[in-house]
Amino acid sequence: MFKLNKKDLRTLIIVILLALFAPFLLNPFPTDSALAQFNAGYPDLMQRFVIFGIFAVGFNILFGLTGYLSFGHAAFLGAGSYAAIWMMKLLTMNIIPAIIISVIVAGIFSLFVGWISLRRSGIYFSILTLAFSMMSYQLAYSVLTPITGGETGLQPKVNDPRLLDGALAEGAIPKANLFGLDMSQSYDMSLGAWSFTFNSGYYIAAAFLILSFYLSIRIFRSPFGMMLRAVKSNQQRMTYTGLDPKPYTLAAFVISGMYAGLAGGLLVAMDTQAGAERMFWTASGEVVLMTILGGVGTLIGPVLGSGAIKYMENIISKINSDILHTWFAFLPDGLENVIVAIIYPFIGKGWHLTLGLLFMIVVIALPGGLVEGAQRLSRLFKKGKNKSNENE
Amino acid sequence: MELLEIKDLGKRFGGLQALSEINLSVMKNTVHAIIGPNGAGKSTLLNCIVGKLMPSSGSVMFDGYSLLGRSAHEINQLGISRVFQTPEVFGDLNVLENMLIPCLAKRDGAFRLHALKSIDDEKQLREKAEDVLEDMGLIDKRHMKAASMSRGDKRRLEIAMCLAQDPKLLLLDEPTAGMARADTNNTIDLLKRIKQERDITIAIIEHDMHVVFSLADHITVLAQGTPLVSDTPDNIKGHPKVKEAYLGETQQV
Known part of the structure; x- marks a missing residue:
């Protein structure tokens, strides 16, 4: 079905189910319980999960297949965001033109950056892409202020021209929509002590994730995908087999740049603002972490990696010392303070420390990322099962 | 001549x-x-x-x-196909994939953006690849990763890859x-x-x-x-x- 083999179809179905039922899966704890703060099922965060999932899935086409490590992909995400905002300022608040233009602009920009950066490989390629993204960031902050809004960034305003939309009443807030469906529209469902939020923006972003994921499977299994793996494996052999590695690598670069642009456009569709900080090198580094954490070169890895990082960024960073004290209140006072003091550096603003440790553990113990972890677990599980069968 | x-x-x-x-x-x-x-x-x-x-x-x-x-x-x-002093193959790919790449290069030229075709649909190329593997006595190893083969087998594979291009x-x-x-x-x-x-x-x-x-x-x-x-x-x-x-x-x- 969909021209996929059984295994890939299963992976796709897993992603579809995860995306559809995310509002339930991410809110496993009753609203009033102490564990409620581990709930991640609110629209803003769920949207980030899928949008950064798209970003990482695209990045994996470049990094996972060709092995070229770009440290500048946030520049394409930022370019996509600016393009989308301008579409909302000039044409319409409907998200479709905004998203289309963000993909196109990011594609053209990445063609230019890739064309130059791909003259080198290895660390030099990484440095070139890093240089480009930092130049973009600085330009967006200073010289290009008329286009990017500089430090304040860009938002759609009431009196922007918007050729296709009717004029808004003075004081109204322009809202992103899909043919009238407001992106921030949510439906809350209560089931006993639990509550779940279904947000229109989230589901639209999730639809894009599923589409992007499906496309990435097709690319992985295509002759083109095999050529990209050949680029990573042995360029010398490739050249003497009559193939030109350069256009293949450039095509992969542009495709992943377009994925980044799509993510940038969706960020704007969900939250109508864009700023230069989106292009900062840490944002480029984050997508590298997501891909490695999830599993480089695996299909589903980047989705899991981006989920894990965004979860920690938003949930662990919200835990503070008061919350720790309530958790360990059952301990004797002295011990409670010691335990809280030990855990404290890892939470709140220290969530990066937790992320760093997790990243180190994964890279050292599970070079294949979370996907390898899951595979090992399932193998262990199967082994246990077989043993119990033998005993019978 | x-x-x-x-x-x-x-x-x-x-x-x-x-x-x-x-x-x-x-x-x-x-x-x-x-x-x-x-x-x-x-x-x-x-x-x-x-x-x-x-x-x-x-x-x-x-x-x-x-x-x-x-x-x-x-x-x-x-x-002109070339065999190297130390065998150069695509180590991360399996033997059959190693063979498909020269077959694709022969058919499609130096670059083609066939990103939405499935490699499983390339029946003709697969047959050709398997024929050459059969001829070279490597057919039983077609699902083996090329990097894990012996040096002699790698050499054989490299020659097979060249021959697949006729x-x-x-x-x-x-x-x-x-x-x-x-x-x-x-x-x-x-x-x-x-x-x-x-x-x-x-x-x-x-x-x-x-x-x-x-x-x-x-x-x-x-x-x-x-x-x-x-x-x-x-x-x-x-x-x-x-x-x-x-x-x-x-x-x-």
Whole structure:
């Protein structure tokens, strides 16, 4: 079905189910319980999960297949965001033109950056892409202020021209929509002590994730995908087999740049603002972490990696010392303070420390990322099962 | 008829004249060996043919085309496949995928954006790849990762990958270097069979005289960057100039 083999179809179905039922899966704890703060099922965060999932899935086409490590992909995400905002300022608040233009602009920009950066490989390629993204960031902050809004960034305003939309009443807030469906529209469902939020923006972003994921499977299994793996494996052999590695690598670069642009456009569709900080090198580094954490070169890895990082960024960073004290209140006072003091550096603003440790553990113990972890677990599980069968 | 014709070829690296006045013709459907002591310029000559190095002077004609100024992948597309001294295969890919890549290169050229086709739909290419694997005795290993194969098998795979392209000229750079005697003999038998069964021309650079004399129809001896003699194996064997190049001048006491 969909021209996929059984295994890939299963992976796709897993992603579809995860995306559809995310509002339930991410809110496993009753609203009033102490564990409620581990709930991640609110629209803003769920949207980030899928949008950064798209970003990482695209990045994996470049990094996972060709092995070229770009440290500048946030520049394409930022370019996509600016393009989308301008579409909302000039044409319409409907998200479709905004998203289309963000993909196109990011594609053209990445063609230019890739064309130059791909003259080198290895660390030099990484440095070139890093240089480009930092130049973009600085330009967006200073010289290009008329286009990017500089430090304040860009938002759609009431009196922007918007050729296709009717004029808004003075004081109204322009809202992103899909043919009238407001992106921030949510439906809350209560089931006993639990509550779940279904947000229109989230589901639209999730639809894009599923589409992007499906496309990435097709690319992985295509002759083109095999050529990209050949680029990573042995360029010398490739050249003497009559193939030109350069256009293949450039095509992969542009495709992943377009994925980044799509993510940038969706960020704007969900939250109508864009700023230069989106292009900062840490944002480029984050997508590298997501891909490695999830599993480089695996299909589903980047989705899991981006989920894990965004979860920690938003949930662990919200835990503070008061919350720790309530958790360990059952301990004797002295011990409670010691335990809280030990855990404290890892939470709140220290969530990066937790992320760093997790990243180190994964890279050292599970070079294949979370996907390898899951595979090992399932193998262990199967082994246990077989043993119990033998005993019978 | 000449398939490859090299005229007055020279290559200079700064102050070093690595090759000079090379005139050499490889006839169609023959095995032509190029031998010579270390530093004679064998590898430089090979690199000038395959597009890795640009000759400083002279011309290289192949099947009616000049090879000068063409990039390595263009030269391969004209019909020259190359086997490396240490086998170069796609280590991360399995054997069948290794075979599909040259098949795709042959059909689709140097670049094609076939990103939405499925590799599983390429039935014809797969058949072709499996035929060659069968012929080379590698069919049982088609799902094995290329990196985990033995050196002998990698060499076999590399030759199979070249043959999958149906090249007009197969260039072998010391194909038995570092091999055990048994592997060397297997490779010789394999190449003999290829020569008999296929419409192919083979040029071979080799150190091992056993390999050269069991395969070659014609031998060119290089010394100090220039051809010493070019003749049939029988005439080369006792040639005084060859002995001199390999063993040094005979000194009178």
